[in-house]
Amino acid sequence: MVVFTGIYIFVYALIGCVYGVTVDLTVQPSNTIVENQIIGLNCSFERSRSTSILDPLFFWYKMVNGKKQEIGKQQGSYTEVSDKTRMAILDGVLVIHEVKRSDSGVYECEVSIVDDHPVKTTDSRNVIVFYAPSIVLPITLMVGDVLEIVCTNSNAAYPEPVLEIYKNDKAIASTNGTGTELSYTANVMVSDAGDYFCRASNEAGTKDSQTKHLSVQFIHTPSIVLTPMVGGVLEIVCTSNAYPEPALEIYMNGKGIANGTGTELNYTANVKASDAGDYFCRASNEAGTKYSQTKHLSVQYWCDSSSKVNDGKMTMLLAGVSILYGIFLLVLPVCFWLINCLQYRKERRKGM
Template sequence: MAARRVSGLLFLLLRGCVVLAVELTTININPEVQEYQRVELSCIIKNSNTNDPRIEWKKTRNNETTYVYFENNIQGDLKGRAEVQSQSSLVIYNTSRTDSGTYRCEVAAVDDHKNLAEIIINLTVKVKPVTPQCRVPKSVPVGKSAILYCQEKEGYPNSVYRWYRNTDALPDDSKTSPKFANSSFTANANTGTLVFSSVNKGDMGMYYCVARNSAGTARCESQSLEVYDLNIAGIVGGILVVVVVLALITVGMCCAYRKGYFSTSSGGSGQSYKNSAKPDAMNYLRSNDEGDFRHKSSFVI
């Protein structure tokens, strides 16, 4: 008899705990939406011990948690473009790329903080790529390497890239396709680079790149790549001409120097002259009374 009473009491306690508990569910735990469109983060109360529960929404992005819905009001940058519907679901209008993040719906009785239930929802706002920036060298000599670049930074999730020559999509490795077996390029879909290890005449054409993610695509304008032959004979001949000209200039300067054209003698002639010396020990004096006379340096008055 006592055992039955104890078991009955335990049953009532367990039943009371179930009644007091809050139970939540959601339609989609990982919703995805295009930027500027509407999305609903469903948080459905299946069971609660109150008709007026306390409902809060929080958002975590870049390791920072902020309130989205608190004390029956929309908070932060969602204010004016979001609302809570169907008692606890969060609806966002005109979504922005900054709305991507982890959202937590918390529901509890107003005066009961112990019986708290929550649901985690991961929202992804997809952004279409913008026109990628492409760089194609205008001309490359045969046998030389070349790199083509393609990148855009606005799309979310991150874009992948595909290069085209004329109207043909290029594979990641030219050796994997018989059509491009004569080429020597590799393409990186994540970085957007197209690398030629050794270009040939068959690589000439109009090149463009397409950026793509789950939100859409975008492409850059076509750019021409020219491949020309390297004139080895002309280059060698030009070098020889320069060497000969330098040699002739050097010989001419040496000859001119030997003939004295570069000396710094007076009078502008190629020869240097010494000034004539006056007779030794002879000086000329002049007086008003006697006129000119001369004397030797040893003369003593």
């Protein structure tokens, strides 16, 4: 490298600044590139002397805070770059892998050929990295809350992109023309639950943000249905539409008799006199607590062993019934004999 530098200085002092070599810097696929893609900056040149045979020396610069900063150089098989993990130079082409937004800026290529004129010629291009917009929205809201979605793409693309907010793959808001920020607000309803993303579009293409899911917590007033069934069975069904799944409980006369989690709770029982009363259902989750209407159950029944008559009174009642039945059996034949006698006497009188 010492010999090379000495030759460079000697030839430069010898030939001065006579212009002849032309340099053209092109960007592939374009000077507007999408984040994480590969970009190639091709520094092509044309010699002015047919006798020029020495390898050109390529210098690559990037403007940082208004100052030119060297990021790489190459001559023949010799290559040096500032970021070896993402950059490479081959035959005057600077290749940048996995382009980041920080790669945006003005790039300059400088070509130096010691056996041609001039010693140095440069060309520059502005590279703009277009990256995905971001979307900000809450993860969980309740019905009645205010939903605010913000889509941003600040200084991310040139020209400024059109921004759109999508819900379940359907556009619900768009900038009026171009811009770097889009906001959307609404009072939350159950139907607002879904998947949201933001889209930015310009001449460079289209880029979508990450998709975010919005859950809407709610609870509707539960309903209760009392259904008497064949065989003296009572079925009670409590239902509630809610998210997340609610805790359900069935009450009789203010006392819980059944509970569970889900959108439906069933309770069955053999009907007794004590089942008469007022029934209602309660549903609760993170969105609150709701109560169904109260329904009254009346139970009609015959007095039996399940009633509130005690055993002593029931025994007396059965004994009295037995006595009356015995008397009835004794009196019945006598009644038939008397009837026959009266009929006989009546017929005799008619014969006389």
